[in-house]
Amino acid sequence: MSSTTATNSPTTVREPMLPSTYRVLRREQETADTVTLTLERDGEALAAACEPGQFNMLYAFGVGEVPISVSAASDVGEPLVHTIRSVGKTSAALARLKPGQSLGVRGPFGNVWPLDDYEGHDIVVIAGGIGLAPLRPVVRRVLERRASFGHLVVLYGARHPSELLYLEELERWRASPDTTLGITVDRTTGVEWMGPVGIVPRLLARARFDPIETGLFLCGPEVMIEPCVREALTRKLPLEQVHVSLERNMHCAIGLCGHCQFGPHFICRDGPVFAYPDVESLLRVREL
Amino acid sequence: MWIADVEFLEALVAGLRQRGFRVVAPVERDDAIVYDEIRSAQELPRGVGDEQGPGRYRLVERGDSARFGFSVGPHTWKRFLFPARTTLFSATLEDEQLRFEPAVLPEQRYAFLGVRACELRAIALQDRVLIGSGHADAHYAALRAAAFLIAVQCGQAASTCFCASAGDGPRATDGFDLALTELLDAGEPRYLVEVGTDRGREVLESLPHADASEADRGAARAASEAAARQMRELPAESLHGVLASVREHARWDDVAERCLGCGNCTLVCPTCFCSKIEDSSELSAKRAERVRSWDSCFSFEYSHLHGGDVRTSTRSRYRQWLTHKLDTWHDQFGSSGCVGCGRCIAWCPVGIDLTEEVRVLCDKDAAAAAPVEGDV
Amino acid sequence: MIQDLEPVVRAHPFFDGLPDELVKFLTGCARNVRFDAGQMIFRQGDPADEFFLLRAGRVSLETHDPARGPLVVHTLEPGEVLGWSWLFPPYRCYWSARAVERARALAMDARCLRRKFEERPELGYAMMLRVGRVLSDRLHSARLQMLDVFHDGDK
Numbered sequence: 008m009s010s011t012t013a014t015n016s017p018t019t020v021r022e023p024m025l026p027s028t029y030r031v032l033r034r035e036q037e038t039a040d041t042v043t044l045t046l047e048r049d050g051e052a053l054a055a056a057c058e059p060g061q062f063n064m065l066y067a068f069g070v071g072e073v074p075i076s077v078s079a080a081s082d083v084g085e086p087l088v089h090t091i092r093s094v095g096k097t098s099a100a101l102a103r104l105k106p107g108q109s110l111g112v113r114g115p116f117g118n119v120w121p122l123d124d125y126e127g128h129d130i131v132v133i134a135g136g137i138g139l140a141p142l143r144p145v146v147r148r149v150l151e152r153r154a155s156f157g158h159l160v161v162l163y164g165a166r167h168p169s170e171l172l173y174l175e176e177l178e179r180w181r182a183s184p185d186t187t188l189g190i191t192v193d194r195t196t197g198v199e200w201m202g203p204v205g206i207v208p209r210l211l212a213r214a215r216f217d218p219i220e221t222g223l224f225l226c227g228p229e230v231m232i233e234p235c236v237r238e239a240l241t242r243k244l245p246l247e248q249v250h251v252s253l254e255r256n257m258h259c260a261i262g263l264c265g266h267c268q269f270g271p272h273f274i275c276r277d278g279p280v281f282a283y284p285d286v287e288s289l290l291r292v293r294e295l
Numbered sequence: 296m297w298i299a300d301v302e303f304l305e306a307l308v309a310g311l312r313q314r315g316f317r318v319v320a321p322v323e324r325d326d327a328i329v330y331d332e333i334r335s336a337q338e339l340p341r342g343v344g345d346e347q348g349p350g351r352y353r354l355v356e357r358g359d360s361a362r363f364g365f366s367v368g369p370h371t372w373k374r375f376l377f378p379a380r381t382t383l384f385s386a387t388l389e390d391e392q393l394r395f396e397p398a399v400l401p402e403q404r405y406a407f408l409g410v411r412a413c414e415l416r417a418i419a420l421q422d423r424v425l426i427g428s429g430h431a432d433a434h435y436a437a438l439r440a441a442a443f444l445i446a447v448q449c450g451q452a453a454s455t456c457f458c459a460s461a462g463d464g465p466r467a468t469d470g471f472d473l474a475l476t477e478l479l480d481a482g483e484p485r486y487l488v489e490v491g492t493d494r495g496r497e498v499l500e501s502l503p504h505a506d507a508s509e510a511d512r513g514a515a516r517a518a519s520e521a522a523a524r525q526m527r528e529l530p531a532e533s534l535h536g537v538l539a540s541v542r543e544h545a546r547w548d549d550v551a552e553r554c555l556g557c558g559n560c561t562l563v564c565p566t567c568f569c570s571k572i573e574d575s576s577e578l579s580a581k582r583a584e585r586v587r588s589w590d591s592c593f594s595f596e597y598s599h600l601h602g603g604d605v606r607t608s609t610r611s612r613y614r615q616w617l618t619h620k621l622d623t624w625h626d627q628f629g630s631s632g633c634v635g636c637g638r639c640i641a642w643c644p645v646g647i648d649l650t651e652e653v654r655v656l657c658d659k660d661a662a663a664a665a666p667v668e669g670d671v
Numbered sequence: 672m673i674q675d676l677e678p679v680v681r682a683h684p685f686f687d688g689l690p691d692e693l694v695k696f697l698t699g700c701a702r703n704v705r706f707d708a709g710q711m712i713f714r715q716g717d718p719a720d721e722f723f724l725l726r727a728g729r730v731s732l733e734t735h736d737p738a739r740g741p742l743v744v745h746t747l748e749p750g751e752v753l754g755w756s757w758l759f760p761p762y763r764c765y766w767s768a769r770a771v772e773r774a775r776a777l778a779m780d781a782r783c784l785r786r787k788f789e790e791r792p793e794l795g796y797a798m799m800l801r802v803g804r805v806l807s808d809r810l811h812s813a814r815l816q817m818l819d820v821f822h823d824g825d826k
């Protein structure tokens with residue numbers, strides 16, 4: 008490689024770390040610690056389309072910037088939708104934003120759930136906790152293009168019934184044609200919840216799908232991956248058809264800061280969605 | 296190739312300064328050779344050499360008048376092209392109006408005098424990461440496009456050098472505007488000059504020089520051959536896929552016993568590019584700033600996820616550093632991330648020598664016998 | 672009566688792969704039971720004298736805390752089985768079981784089963800394999816629940 012002079016003319020390179028200004032259009036309190044924000048661009052320049060699986064970097068003024076998946080797909084210029092769980096200083100600052108308040112947005116970044124590869128197939132979506140946020144756009148897309156896919160199975164695990172996201176929408180999914188919805192919680196008092204108690208992979212064991220013609224999309228805590236894969240294997244689902252979304256610390260989202268490395272991958276750029284066989288051996292390494 | 300007297304250096308510095316460059320070159324400071332701006336070639340060290348070893352660096356008198364008679368010191372050129380701290384933007388929030396003001400791109404034009412072959416290669420590697428892999432870093436790209444590079448061919452290697460096996464050293468063949476080989480006859484040195492670019496030629500033509508004789512060329516070749524005799528080396532075959540296949544090797548525990556996790560190796564490494572982004576606001580809470588600064592994979596926060604850090608053991612952090620540098624860098628950027636400058640060996644307070652670690656980690660016979668961590 | 676139940680026993684997934692002859696041999700221990708929504712099937716500390724094979728409806732395994740009320744640790748779906756305390760002394764129920772909704776099950780007499788396992792060790796082995804599988808799944812499941820994986824906010 009010839010490196011005598013850098014080829015890029017400095018003035019034409021747009022600073023990729025510079026956010027655009029957005030405003031909170033709507034704020035829905037999903038659970039005690041989680042909100043869904045609808046964000047509208049403040050200014051006329053067009054924003055890019057956000058596809059299921061992608062994420063934006065959301066900047067809370069003076070506090071910090073964190074990766075947050077799109078919880079609804081959006082077309083060029085349409086408002087962005089993000090579901091944020093308050094777990095630390097930046098996510099808390101974002102979750103506190105009220106309609107009319109401003110924040111910064113960079114993105115979208117990352118790859119997409121390979122839904123298009125599974126046209127005509129059954130779709131199994133497995134979500135744990137906040138992991139439903141990046142998968143909601145997948146479910147919506149399947150339901151929008153109902154005829155293009157086979158049976159839809161949505162399996163969702165949460166800690167407690169009070170921590171379930173998108174309650175009304177879940178009911179609509181349950182009532183949708185050719186759709187199975189399974190929800191399970193880890194703990195409950197038995198007064199507030201009549202549904203299953205236990206772990207998500209158990210739902211997978213009972214789910215109806217044709218293993219040969221199924222795409223499985225999984226997002227949740229990393230410890231959930233192995234039990235689900237194990238169940239998928241029991242059901243004879245080829246593991247190339249399993250896709251997982253991973254997360255690691257992320258500062259720049261454009262493959263320059265180094266933080267999100269996972270073996271050879273930059274999760275921000277090569278992910279966050281990976282075919283399971285591509286990360287299987289890496290997931291076994293501790294503290295990678 | 297051309298030949299020039301020692302006065303050439305003074306004319307070169309003056310000529311570059313006239314053209315608006317800030318000339319940065321090796322200078323002696325606090326018992327080390329560091330890189331700083333010079334106004335005159337008089338500021339170059341004279342007759343200074345160095346002795347380096349694992350965890351060891353000291354300057355020595357050479358007893359001659361060499362201006363470049365040392366190997367690389369603790370500084371790297373990245374401190375100019377990729378400064379340790381860069382403000383990326385400021386933002387204001389008033390009456391619910393959030394506005395971003397990008398930082399002005401740097402306008403400095405640097406001329407680096409005394410860039411070694413390993414450092415040219417390091418700059419090329421950083422170009423690949425920071426400009427050539429999708430999203431260009433505008434600050435780096437601006438500084439890099441303007442920089443004028445004058446290489447100096449090494450006439451000797453430090454005991455810590457291994458560019459002959461790691462990179463394509465010790466002789467720089469491209470990537471420079473001008474390259475000098477210091478010829479040490481009795482008295483003042485002379486310089487064999489090579490031209491790498493048109494702008495290098497343009498600068499050279501304005502300076503006193505003559506055609507090089509066959510004897511001068513021969514002397515330059517001999518100097519490079521001397522520098523190629525190196526004590527340390529990396530395995531001849533590529534390490535791509537090799538270190539990643541020994542992630543559970545017992546040697547990682549062994550090196551973790553010695554490593555302090557101080558991160559010195561990442562600071563002195565000319566290719567380490569990791570950075571962190573920090574957002575802060577003034578007390579008034581009306582103005583905020585984003586600053587990017589160097590980060591190290593040896594820090595705990597580097598791998599922070601809400602709920603905890605991923606790499607809490609020194610073992611995992613050293614493994615990340617070495618595996619990334621020598622192995623997964625291939626996957627990401629198509630080559631090794633190590634240029635063989637040996638800084639991490641000399642500046643490691645406990646003298647950890649990566650060539651030795653690699654030798655043990657890649658020893659196939661030993662690896663077969665090494666216990667493997669098993670899940671219970 | 673007994674003749675009527677044989678196809679029902681055979682149809683339960685728990686007995687998948689068990690030779691017909693052994694299914695027939697077991698059927699004598701079985702009876703059909705129904706539970707209304709909310710009805711307790713057994714309580715913590717009760718004698719564990721029956722093995723339940725759930726056929727319809729959801730059943731919860733729970734304990735009770737005076738301040739917090741019923742605490743559900745696990746639920747069972749049709750096709751799953753309820754209880755193994757009947758296999759080991761002191762034959763006492765560890766948890767309480769309650770029908771969350773209307774439920775139907777096969778109840779098999781524990782004494783009768785144990786006697787038949789002694790009589791036909793190959794039946795005992797086949798049954799132990801099945802119970803072992805259930806135990807293993809429940810154990811993994813319980814461990815994961817214990818890890819509280821969705822609550823990673825403050826470690």
Ligand SMILES: Cc1cc2nc3c(=O)[nH]c(=O)nc-3n(C[C@H](O)[C@H](O)[C@H](O)COP(=O)(O)OP(=O)(O)OC[C@H]3O[C@@H](n4cnc5c(N)ncnc54)[C@H](O)[C@@H]3O)c2cc1C
Nearest residue numbers: 073074075076091092095096097098254255256257600601
């Ligand atoms: C691709 C991707 C998509 C995500 N999508 C969502 C989503 O839709 N909704 C949601 O609520 N959360 C999502 N997260 C997690 C979210 O980014 C973290 O919860 C958030 O960064 C925590 O930051 P904090 O400042 O509040 O917490 P702190 O614990 O104070 O974290 C300090 C810093 O560490 C880094 N960090 C901490 N946790 C994470 C993490 N899990 N991932 C990456 N960096 C982290 C950030 O730089 C953060 O500013 C996603 C993460 C990734 C990588």
Ligand code: SF4
Nearest residue numbers: 554555557558560643
């Ligand atoms: S290898 Fe040496 S320099 Fe690097 S972190 Fe460990 S002790 Fe510090």
